[in-house]
Amino acid sequence: MNNTSTFQLDGTDVPFESGQTVMQAALAAGHYIPHLCYHPEFKPHGSCKLCTVKVGGRTAASCTMPAEAGLEIESDIEELNALRRTLVQMLFAEGNHFCPSCEKSGNCMLQALGYDLEVHTAGFRHMYPDRPLDASHPDILLDFNRCILCELCVRASSEVDGKNVFALAGRGITKHLIVNARSGLLNDTNIALTDKAMEVCPVGVILKKRVGFKQPIGERRYDKRPISAQALDDAPRAPSGAKHE
Amino acid sequence: MSEKKKLRVATTSLAGCFGCHMSFLDIDERLIPLLELVEFDRSPLTDIKHCGPCDIGLIEGGICNGENVHVLREFRKNCKILIAIGSCAITGGLPAQRNHLDLGDCLTEVYLTEAGLAHGHIPNDPELPLPLDKVHPLHEVVKIDYFIPGCPPSGDAIWKFLTDLIAGKTPELGHGLIEYD
Ligand code: SF4
Ligand code: SF4
Ligand code: FES
Numbered sequence: 001m002n003n004t005s006t007f008q009l010d011g012t013d014v015p016f017e018s019g020q021t022v023m024q025a026a027l028a029a030g031h032y033i034p035h036l037c038y039h040p041e042f043k044p045h046g047s048c049k050l051c052t053v054k055v056g057g058r059t060a061a062s063c064t065m066p067a068e069a070g071l072e073i074e075s076d077i078e079e080l081n082a083l084r085r086t087l088v089q090m091l092f093a094e095g096n097h098f099c100p101s102c103e104k105s106g107n108c109m110l111q112a113l114g115y116d117l118e119v120h121t122a123g124f125r126h127m128y129p130d131r132p133l134d135a136s137h138p139d140i141l142l143d144f145n146r147c148i149l150c151e152l153c154v155r156a157s158s159e160v161d162g163k164n165v166f167a168l169a170g171r172g173i174t175k176h177l178i179v180n181a182r183s184g185l186l187n188d189t190n191i192a193l194t195d196k197a198m199e200v201c202p203v204g205v206i207l208k209k210r211v212g213f214k215q216p217i218g219e220r221r222y223d224k225r226p227i228s229a230q231a232l233d234d235a236p237r238a239p240s241g242a243k244h245e
Numbered sequence: 246m247s248e249k250k251k252l253r254v255a256t257t258s259l260a261g262c263f264g265c266h267m268s269f270l271d272i273d274e275r276l277i278p279l280l281e282l283v284e285f286d287r288s289p290l291t292d293i294k295h296c297g298p299c300d301i302g303l304i305e306g307g308i309c310n311g312e313n314v315h316v317l318r319e320f321r322k323n324c325k326i327l328i329a330i331g332s333c334a335i336t337g338g339l340p341a342q343r344n345h346l347d348l349g350d351c352l353t354e355v356y357l358t359e360a361g362l363a364h365g366h367i368p369n370d371p372e373l374p375l376p377l378d379k380v381h382p383l384h385e386v387v388k389i390d391y392f393i394p395g396c397p398p399s400g401d402a403i404w405k406f407l408t409d410l411i412a413g414k415t416p417e418l419g420h421g422l423i424e425y426d
Binding site: 097098099106111114129223 | 329332335336337338339341342344345379382384385389391392393394396417418419420423424425426
């Protein structure tokens with residue numbers, strides 16, 4: 001028997017099944033809560049904090065918080081959106097995000113969140129880090145300039161592909177994505193175009209070569225509809241790429 | 246009947262490509278009602294060389310050389326409201342993609358070692374403004390009041406932003422008009 005009860009999100013009743021997080025239940029009911037490191041096919045990571053909501057005056061990450069009957073949750077309020085805007089701005093200032101020349105533009109979650117939150121500028125001093133590309137692989141390009149350290153590629157490669165191609169190294173501001181090969185180069189790993197790790201990056205780091213701009217700018221996912229209108233696409237679903245069962 | 250005083254507007258392109266100015270002209274016939282509300286001071290449209298007291302300054306392009314800094318400061322001194330328009334003014338944009346390279350190496354590569362260059366030399370005419378070692382967005386040099394993102398922002402986005410502002414509202418772009426690419 002489905003054990004369905006409800007909590008309140010911004011004054012609306014949201015049904016949930018036991019075991020669901022606030023994020024999962026909200027998305028499944030078509031209510032969008034901003035997120036970057038959450039992915040419907042993976043265990044929550046709880047690192048980006050874009051999904052922060054207020055419950056009884058306290059803040060919590062909705063992607064890790066179990067849904068409970070009767071909770072009164074606030075999400076789409078100016079206090080939280082202002083904090084989310086600052087998080088997005090810091091991500092823009094910390095990497096090198098030149099959207100006009102990025103193949104992910106229009107399909108990028110970070111950019112789409114910037115649009116949705118009316119972020120007009122990063123505001124902070126841009127750090128312009130020096131992060132050389134890895135173009136060693138014949139079919140795949142890595143542009144580390146845009147990495148937001150969500151670890152989705154790390155999780156996909158180890159949990160679904162069973163390969164461990166990616167990892168995060170370093171701490172604090174020096175934390176960065178690395179490739180698990182003695183040379184550090186992608187060409188010396190067994191990554192394949194069909195890997196789950198190829199499709200999960202929310203931004204423009206892991207790119208297929210020779211398909212750039214095939215889909216015209218202006219006709220891409222978030223050009224058509226704002227990210228906040230696409231909650232159902234991120235509703236919980238079973239992992240699709242599990243090949244190692 | 247006394248005419249309402251027109252707002253004075255100045256525009257310039259620093260380390261930009263004039264694409265934002267071209268996009269501004271894409272407001273097309275709406276230029277005519279706009280000209281009932283504003284008049285232009287320093288701008289490529291008027292060829293006035295220095296900015297006088299203005300209500301609104303629109304700046305395209307980031308800061309890549311000494312002259313850009315002087316022009317930006319002239320605008321900040323004279324404009325009540327300063328608006329950064331386009332990716333380069335807001336993020337440094339394409340010119341800022343040299344920021345992780347050494348400026349000397351860039352000049353050497355472009356003018357001396359690039360294949361096909363005979364007797365190349367690094368331009369050193371005293372009239373030329375000196376490049377800065379890094380390209381900066383405008384807000385790192387002076388206070389900027391508003392930002393219109395896009396490469397370039399569409400004529401419709403510029404129109405919406407300016408008409409909101411002139412009407413005394415907080416400018417908002419909304420889906421379809423806010424774009425970073
Ligand atoms: S990853 Fe996203 S935000 Fe970054 S440059 Fe590409 S489109 Fe822009
Ligand atoms: S490469 Fe993409 S998926 Fe991997 S950690 Fe960076 S942003 Fe996340
Ligand atoms: S989506 Fe919850 S912390 Fe990133």
